[in-house]
Amino acid sequence: MHDARVLRLSSIWDLASRGNLFPDHSIQIAGVDFGYCILGDSAYPLQDWLLKPFTDTGRLTEQQLLYNKKFSRARVVVENAF
Numbered sequence: 001m002h003d004a005r006v007l008r009l010s011s012i013w014d015l016a017s018r019g020n021l022f023p024d025h026s027i028q029i030a031g032v033d034f035g036y037c038i039l040g041d042s043a044y045p046l047q048d049w050l051l052k053p054f055t056d057t058g059r060l061t062e063q064q065l066l067y068n069k070k071f072s073r074a075r076v077v078v079e080n081a082f
Contacts, residue, residue, distance in 0.1 A: 002043060003040075003041075003043070003044075004040065004043045004044045004045070007040075007044070008045075012038075016038070016047070016049045016050070017047075021036075021049065022035060022036035022037075022049065023036070035049075036049070037049050037050065037051050038050045038051070039051055039052075039071065039074060039075050039078065040052045041053070041075070042055060051071070052071075053067070053068045053071050053072065054067060054068055056068065
């Protein structure tokens, strides 16, 4: 069973979908409020609390490519922690 399916069947999914997983806390970056989120790979469904990289079809903008690069770095840090 893929990790995305395991997540969808979990209590984490239920809590996050109802807005009850993360505390009501955010930080402001460049004038935008950001709360807690989970990082997933491209197989995960995009949610406001579950971020994933842009699908690279060869037409991504420089900003999208930079996002994917930084996103990948963040995921590597998390994966190496385990």
